[in-house]
Amino acid sequence: MKITDDIIYIGVNDHEIDLFEGQYIVPNGMAYNSYLITDKKIAVMDTVDRRFTHQWLDNIQKALGSRKPDYLVVQHMEPDHSANILNFMKAYPQTTVVSSAKAFPMMKNFLGEDFEGRRIEVGEGDSLNLGRHTLNFITAPMVHWPEVIMTYDSTDRVLFSADGFGKFGALDTEEDWACEARRYYFGIVGKYGAQVQAVLRKASSLDIAVICPLHGPVLSENLGYYLNLYNIWSSYGVESEGVMIAYTSVYGNTRKAVELLEQKLRDKGCPKVVVTDLARDDMAEAVEDAFRYGRLVLASTTYNADVFPFMRTFIEHLTERNYQNRTVAIIENGSWAPQAAKVMTNLLSGSKNLTFAQTSVRIKSALNDESKAQIEALADELCKDYLARQDETANKNDMTALFKIGYGLYVVTSTDGRMDNGMIVNTVSQVTSSPNRVAVCINKQNYTHHVVQQTGIMNLNCLSIEAPFSVFERFGFQSGRTVDKFEGSDYEVLRSDNGLRFLSKYINAMMSLKVESYVDLDTHGMFICTVSEARVLSDKETMTYTYYQSNVKPRPKTEGKKGWVCKICGYVYEGEELPDDFICPLCKHPASDFERIS
Secondary structure, rough: OEEEEEEEOOOOEOOOEEEEEEEEOOOOOEEEEOOOOOOOOOEEEOOHHHHHHOOOOHHHHHHOOOOOOOOEEEOOOHHHHHHHHHHHHHHHOEEEEEEEEHHHHHHHHOOEEEEOOOOOOOOOOOOEOOOEOOOEEEEEEOOOOOEEEEEEOOOOOEEEEOOOOOOOOOOOOOOOOOHHHHHHHHHHHHHHHHHHHHHHHOOHHHHHHHHEEEOOOOOOHHHHHHHHHHHHHHHHOOOOOEEEEEOOOOOOOHHHHHHHHHHHHHHOOOEEEEEOOOOOOOOHHHHHHHHEEEEEEEEEEEEEEEEOHHHHHHHHHHHHOOOOOOOEEEEEOOOOOOOOOOOHHHHHHOOEEEEOOOOOEEEEEEHHHHHHHHHHHHHHHHHHHHHHHHHOOOOOOHHHHHHHHHOOEEEEEEEOOOOOEEEOOOEEEEEEEOOOEEEEEEOOHHHHHHHHHHHHHEEEEEEEEOHHHHHHHHHOOOHHHHHHHHOOOOOOOOOOOOOOOOOOOOEEEEEEEEEEEEEOOEEEEEEEEEEEEEEEEOOOOOHHHHHHHHHHHHOOOOOOOEEEEOOOOEEEEEOOOOOOEOOOOOOOOEEHHEEOOO
């Protein structure tokens, strides 16, 4: 299979395997990918599993014709990719092995040979010229072994990504990429999100046309889709709206509680409810779903004064993969001394940024009126934002939305009639309570100031601590006059009664504001508004400026630099003196929002 004019696929499909890595069910088999780059000098990219030696060598011979390879690039030493190094070197003894310094001791351990005198060690920034093609090497430690490298062919703009962007399944079967790539990622790579993020940052500087992983299909179209999913997965973000319920049940009573909760969630507008019986369903798929959705319900019986074994195993799978940034609810069952809730909570105690539901459900043997009422309350809590998004179920006069206002960060949405707009503001206050009035200050240089002056309406979206930095990049670092700030987003199109959009996620409240008066504050304008609609979407804490600085904004890269750094976005101005009239080119904040690099 030709990938480019000079790059040929020479991998194999495996339909004999039943368990990948001895634990993951692979009903559609596996692909062990290998590639050949033809040029003045020829490079073979990785080998394949030991059971496919002759098929793979046949593929190489067919692709080469009468020529011989010059290099064998070994990106990853896991045996499904490295098992045929010796066989290859016996067939082509003149070849040089190219790999990382950490890989050669592993070769000695696995193969009894480290190819002294026939090898090239490469690291970050090293390159290898084949003639027309130049291979540039990128270290990717712990993605997901310490010796891993990736290779970028700058001529054909191809990234050979090792196990990155891989998936379960042979190449001669058709199936959804994301499902099996997600299960593969969280099962095998999920623990190493920080390391994947580091590699993604390196990849962001490359012009990539094709991604060639060691498992799964070659990716050559819509690369933004795959890169976005990897960014979500490796940052432990929420990929899909919905609730996952994982349960264990001995005699069926806990299962009945789960079924009741499932129906209540669906009735209240939850867009997706996934239910998993941990004793019967694939554990890897259960782990995948727990990371996919933002809300997890754990329902278990008490067993031997502990938790049911399958539930313990499931939670341990989550914690060893750094489960975080989720809402967790607990349902426990116990006939005489319920302990499951305490045990499950303790098992999750080391996980970061978990919000436990205020409502807990305790069942004494079987459902009764009390536990049914608890399930109703839990469904209300988990669906609070879903209910508030829907016109037919939203409380549009919930003035407790005003309590969400603090010295925080907000997105003001508006429209100029051509397209919807949004911008970040940080100066909002309630000025009167009868009637309810809110003051919003907006810099006159911002296009939104002009739009709101013309239209007299805006929506105020109160950001919660769930909001990632991408929200601030989207709505804060570009102008709505020239850019459609909602283009390419995955925000659901939601509109309040005034016709303006409001955000479908990352907010805890929304208020529709009607401008009643205006105060000119020189550089800014203050809009005094009445509240025409108010919705509370969640009980998540409001994003404060302090929280943004400490937990959301990336640390600016100031090492070795002298000058000033923007406290808002991290832009670095290199120079002894910062001009008084300097405006940050990224976030448009003035010199007063810069601090000297210490």
